[in-house]
Every structure is written in structure tokens, then in C-alpha cells.
Amino acid sequence: MRMILFTTTTALLSLLGACATTASPDIRPVERMTAISPLNPDQLMERGLYDRAVAVYKAQLDSKPDDAGARFGLAEALRKSGKLKDAGAEYTKLLEIPEWKLRALEGIGETRLGSGDNDGAREAFTNVVAEDTKAWKSWLGLAQLHDFAKEWAQADEAYANALASTDRPALIYNNQGLSHLARGEAKWASDHFRLALVTDPSLTRAQTNLEIAEAANGASLEKLKASDRDAKERARKLNNAGYVAMLQDRPEEARAFYQAAIEEHPSFYPLAFQNLQTLESAMRAAQTPAQ
Numbered sequence: 001m002r003m004i005l006f007t008t009t010t011a012l013l014s015l016l017g018a019c020a021t022t023a024s025p026d027i028r029p030v031e032r033m034t035a036i037s038p039l040n041p042d043q044l045m046e047r048g049l050y051d052r053a054v055a056v057y058k059a060q061l062d063s064k065p066d067d068a069g070a071r072f073g074l075a076e077a078l079r080k081s082g083k084l085k086d087a088g089a090e091y092t093k094l095l096e097i098p099e100w101k102l103r104a105l106e107g108i109g110e111t112r113l114g115s116g117d118n119d120g121a122r123e124a125f126t127n128v129v130a131e132d133t134k135a136w137k138s139w140l141g142l143a144q145l146h147d148f149a150k151e152w153a154q155a156d157e158a159y160a161n162a163l164a165s166t167d168r169p170a171l172i173y174n175n176q177g178l179s180h181l182a183r184g185e186a187k188w189a190s191d192h193f194r195l196a197l198v199t200d201p202s203l204t205r206a207q208t209n210l211e212i213a214e215a216a217n218g219a220s221l222e223k224l225k226a227s228d229r230d231a232k233e234r235a236r237k238l239n240n241a242g243y244v245a246m247l248q249d250r251p252e253e254a255r256a257f258y259q260a261a262i263e264e265h266p267s268f269y270p271l272a273f274q275n276l277q278t279l280e281s282a283m284r285a286a287q288t289p290a291q
Helices: 041-046 050-063 068-080 084-092 098-115 118-131 136-148 152-163 170-182 186-199 204-214 221-225 231-247 251-264 270-287
Strands: none
Touching: 041 050, 041 068, 050 068, 068 084, 068 098, 084 098, 098 118, 098 136, 118 136, 136 152, 136 170, 152 170, 170 186, 170 204, 170 231, 186 204, 204 231, 221 231, 221 251, 231 251, 231 270, 251 270
């Protein structure tokens, strides 16, 4: 099999959707069982109950169609549930409202990234930062696009701009760590994951990624499967190991990690399932002779 270059496959995975996406690490904290209001869409979103949040936002818009906040919430919930086309349509409706324009454009960039339109995503994120140099999420999106293209210097610059644009840098440090992990720089990756944990000790995703980085030179399937009592945590670690293997052009290892993540998760694990579909699609494309 010739090397699979994920620089030209499609963009960041939201959670679900068609198989034309690139893989994504699982950077969500483990859900804890807390009481939530079935009518509070913010709480539903925090718990990852996106379809239920969509229903609540739609009900709010039925009674108040001009509620831009509810429409933005609907777009976010649709995007995170993998309904990228519908999400893009909702974001687009907000572009003519000045106070919502840049947030909507940023959302459009994320939907394009998730649907594989890397050029369109780059255009949207670039337009956002041109008007708001402190739009750290757009800088982070640009950084990930550069990571996919293995444009490491440009990625570093985008990460630096993101860090300069927020006083909550933990997620940026975490993603920088993933970037260094993809470059095969496990020590630098570990340093960034530790920085993420120093700035936000509750960022469990960074702890998971730190474990992956420290095992990057020999992370075994068996070790990760026995690494945690919590099945969701084991699945998360396996998914992220697959993500790293995928970025480092080790597709067979990535497949094994993703399959194990799906098997270990106590319920359906859409992120690992989508990542596996993305990988297998890229592997089939790599086996197709050039025309």
C-alpha cells in the first residue's frame, strides 16, 4: 500500500455525518451524571445530547423566529450532531446580522471543515481573523488545517496567534500537543499536554493525550485496553491512539486502534466509528491506481 497522505482528505470531524471527513481526536471530558433540565439546551449541549438540544432550539424558534441566539444555538447543535448541511444553512441566516456575523462565519468554517471543504474552511476562518484578530477559534481551525497539510511552520504561527487571543489557553496547548505528536515529536507533545493541565487541571482530554504521547514510541493495543477501569476512557485513549497513527501514516495500526475503541465503548461510539470510516475510505483511495 502506498503512503496515505491525509493532507488532501477532508477536514475536521464534528462527530457524525458522511464518511468524507478526516479523523479527529476525542477531546471531550468524560460525561458525569448530573441532573439536567430537559428544556435547557445549554445543559443538553454540555452533555452531548445534541439531538435533544436541536428539538428545544427549534421549539424556541417556532415561538420566536427572530431569536438569533436560539438560531445560533440550533446551528451549533446541528453541527455537533453531524448535520453539517443543515447547520450551514442556519449559520448563513445569521450572516446579515452584524453582531452575529463573525460567529456565524466561524461556524460556517467549521461545517466546511467537517464536510471536507478544506479550501472553503480556510477562506471562512481567514475572513474571520481578518476582521477580528482575537478570534482564537478561527486561528485554531487554521492551525488544524495547516497540521493536516503538514505545514508545520504555518501551524505554529496560527497556534501562536490563538494563544495571544485568549486568556484560556488550555485547549490550544492540547491541540499543539497533538500537532507535535503528529510530527513524531513526542517530548514536545508531552510538554504541551502538561502545559494544558497546568492551566486547566480539569482538562481530562489533555491527561489522556499526555498518556498517549508518553507511550507514542510503543503504545500497544493491549496496554491501552487495560489502561483504565472506565470503559469510555479506554475507548477515548484507543481512539486518540488511532488518530495519531493515522496522522503518522500508519493506517493498519490506526484501524486496529479504532476498531478496539468501538468494541471497548459501552455504547455506540460515533467518533471512533466515523474515524474508522474515514481511514478505510482513504485506504481504498490509496489503493486506486492513478488515472
